[in-house]
Amino acid sequence: MTEKVEASLPDKEKNMSEWYTEILERGEVVDIRYGVKGFIVYRPFGMEIMKNIIKLYEEELEKTGHRPFLFPVVIPERNLRKEKEHIKGFEGEVFWIEKGGHTPLEERLALRPTSETAIYPLYSLWLKSYRDLPFKAYQTVTVYRYETKATRPLLRGREFLWIETHNVYTTGEEARAQTREDAEIFWEVTYKKLGIPFLHIRREEYDKFPGAVETYAFDTLMPDGRVLQIGTTHYLGTNFTKVFDVIIHDEKGDQRHPHSTCFGIGLSRILASILLVHGDEYGMVLPFEIAPLQVVIIPIYKTGFDNEAIDKYCIEIRNKLMEEGVKVVFDNTEKSPGEKYYYYDMRGVPFRIEIGPREYQNNTVTVFRRDVRKRETIDKKELLNYIREKSRDILETLRKRAEERLANAIIEVRTKEELMKYVKEDRRRIFKVYFCGREDCAKEIKNELGGYETRGIPTDEEDKRGKCIWCGSEDAHIAYLAKAY
């Protein structure tokens, strides 16, 4: 039976902002009171989740041949300016260091907004032969962008955490194949392990990463109907290897510029997505694998009963779970059971075990599952298998729920009239339309549809052709329109 108890939080769909602000604070995820706009503090619980998320992506990257490295946070101005499109795209949002102590620096230093221009000068020293390729590396770091739009904790900050890969290949074909591997890596973790579904999109020409030849993005859906870009991967061609003089000898002994890619995994936004997509009115709901606390054991004492025996019974179970590598806590603090339930619900603990006289006497345990909010009493001996099995169930349930919401948000529209009709409705959607790909057309759409913008082309339908829903021109491709963060 599903428990009907008083909710802790406002309704996520109706009032996402308030829900989100509250869960960040009450769940001790981040602290927004640092006092510098766009900069936040990860509190221990939030950072524990983050570290678990990072580990999943890093493992997948290393499995596919990426090696870790770490570059400085500062980039000399002359390097940042080398690639023309790149600097044009980032110039307005770079933080500059201009002084060391009281002395003005001879050359200003940028806090990296992304690391291409930090990394490529070294690539020109490291990579000399086709034998040095492919070169696949990543770093997990913070980057800095002076955002002028409203900042929001984790969703849009002036400092944010990400993983960036920077790969180099002899040929363009190999490099393009890397963008597809990036998509697989992203799928493997984001969808399969975190239960977050997303759209795989090729961005329009005018929406590309500054300096890229092709940009692919991963957009997920927020409870308020807006989409959020949580990752991007770019084919950079030889744009960066040229300006940074990365030159290799190929098999024939000819000198050439290798091709490169980069892949950004938006860790801050992924954490936000996990909270927003899976959470409910009682707090976070975390997939078992990334939960800092996976099981909590709560004793129910009774006056006149042998409460020490209940303690012993709980400790025995805790120790057994610990031996199996489960992150478990036995909470025998003096708070009432109800208060503890609310506390651990808020923190998304996947399983709660309640043990009182009844369980003690019957050699059973009562297990509460956070995602579906159901209790079940089982034999003590079955506990470990139960948790193993149901933790997979939790992930399935969360993923299925999220996937349905994403699928339900998307609607194919063929005519402008139809589009206008849907836009006027209360509900936000992701429209799938034919679109010509021209920037002025995109601007008109954004202006006249009250903020709905072109998000790009679904990668599994790049070949389809039709008439642009806006200007009517032929040879338009399929594109998504959505409101975005």
Added chain:
RNA sequence: GGGUCCGUGGUCUAGCUUGGUAGGAUGCUGGCCUUGGGAGCCAGUGGUCCCCGGUUCAAAUCCGGGCGGACCCA
């Protein structure tokens, strides 16, 4: 980018219009009692009223500037 609102113990908040004692709730600490969805009672603890400047005998309160935050619209 445009607009609206806000900043007071750890947290939430009253007080601000009409200048003069910082009040409450919650948390925290100790004690008693209790424990199957946020219990209760008693005692204690905790505040540069966001910052800088101005007006004034006197500023949380009025004025100017700054910093930070929330929400709505584009």
